[in-house]
Amino acid sequence: MNNVVFLIFRRMRRPLISLVLVYAVAILGLVLIPGRDAQGHPWHMDFFHAFYFVSFMATTIGFGELPYEFTDGQRMWVIVSIYITVVVWIYAIGNVLTLLQDATFRQAMTEQRFSRRIKAMREEFYLVCGYGETGSALVNTLTERNQHAVVVDIDEERVSLLGVENLRQFVPGLCGDAARPIHLLEAGLKHPLCAGVVALTNQNEVNLKIAITSKLLHPEVRVICRADSHDIEANMASFGTDYIIDPFDTFARHLATALQSPGLYLLHDWLTSLSHSELTEPVYPPAQGLWVLCGYGRFGKAVLKRLRAEGLEVVVIEADPALTGISLDDCVVGVGTEPETLQQAQIERAAGLVAGTDNDANNLSIIMTARQLNAGLFVVARQNLMDNQSIFEAVQANMVMHPSSIIANKIQVLLATPMLFEFISLAQYQDEGWACELVSRIAAITSTTTPEIWEVSIEEEQALAVSRCIAEGQPVRLHHLLADPRERENRLPSIALMIESNNARQILPAAETVLHIGDRLLFCGHYAARSKMEWTLQNQHALAYIMTGGSRPQGRVWRTLERLMSRHGA
């Protein structure tokens, strides 16, 4: 706040002083030069009238010669004064106008407005550093789920994009270097409602700096970082960064899941993608046969490790073996875009292909060439840039690995639905049959779109009716929540995925499970089911109908009557 005021005052010093001095000289001159009054007697102008005259002269308003007509001596002085005062006046005004357009001043104004908005935050928010592809995807999903975010980015253009993008919540953005603690503090790092810091800049060092700054200045805050190298990852983990996300490792793990258990992979895909998007088809990567892997960079290494762990035979194609640290005997040298290299890697008898170089055009070219040689390939493509989305869709790869969306997806699950994150971790230990059964149950409920995911806490605020009912000693069971409050024989199109009770987690809890105060539940289902469940949770009459089948009298009179009647009957 003070910054702006000081800046204005500092810059206004010179124009104001020149204005005061010029006024003083002009006024003094008018007072000293002898004039004549209406009767022609000698007369000296006083300070009051001189100030009055100079005031309208300098601003070029010009009321005329007041209070008496001037003598020629006075007029001579006025000629001089007009030119000086008018020029100085214009100079002063011009100075104020330049100040308003000054870059420093504007930056100070924006920062001031920004920090005022941060101070006014009344709900939990996440501090997102880096508003590139990943950042914007994350902010978009967070706001879609009615959560708040604050953005810091070093590029002014990207920050101004925030204003254009049609986000559901207002997201304040600051243009600044997130590696400097002052900018993180301005963006609300120490704000008590700051729930988490997400470091998504495209530089590992900056992400590291953000993580360490956040952990030092606000130790309770959750820190989620993107890391592209294992060194940085270990470094971040050393001081307690809560979640470190490596897009390549994450994707390699997904690929391994898909190899081991396609059903589990599909379940994961459906539950984590944005609700109401199209349901994706299952993928069945070949779990035996030869795989050809083009590009042995960070992505290639992560994938190779997983494929080898599955016991698959892999041939690596790499253009620069010396740089990536693979010996010449273990790989075919080349980019993979030419048929010769691919034939050398025995593409004809291969079952799968991973086009994993860091160049989108090369990846697409590899896929097209390889398909000409072997049409039945299972293709995994690495997409580096968001802009190339349409051509990657056109090439119809079986799996597309896009680092930004992988990170954004993982973080939004982590932040928006933490219980879903736990559910997925637990689901990894289940077998394929379990996953396939759940997938078909979800498909039966939602038909063509991905299910809505929601969490419910059994507490006054979120479940008034249920928690009152439990407090009164009436047990509420899970199947009560899953019943339709309009027709209790019907089930709502939803599935209880997990219940967390006293720190114990149970996936796919039985319908007879008794609920306790403080339990947390995770549901997935049709979006209409969520709003209907709200009724059961919050409305005592709806809950009473579900539990008893009858409707309780709602008014005081009828309730008293009912009590009298039942006593009479007994």
Place this chain on the structure above:
Amino acid sequence: MNPEKVVFGFFIVLALTLNFGFYVGEFNNPAHHNGYELFAVVIVNLVATILKFGDRTQMGAVLLATSLVAVLQLLAATIVWGAAEYVTETGLTPDVMASVVSLAGGAMLANVISVVLLVIETVMLRR
């Protein structure tokens, strides 16, 4: 030598000396208090105030405050003077003069504080 300090010190001391010059004399005698001198005091005080704009130090802030007080008092004095002479047309009676001079006296006190602060700041610099 810091030219900014020279200029500021000059204006602060000049404001005090001119103010004192206007203030001395018989309390309610218009002949002892010169209008030109009051004009000069107002101008010099205004300049001294503006010179302290945008100073972020604690001392600068206090000096700005005292200068603002002085300017306020002096403007009140000139308004009383002008109103007596042109609005109510009572002229410069001893009553009016007394209130003008007492307002200027208050401004002088503020100017004294400014000078004292300036001296303290100078002594504390020790170089």
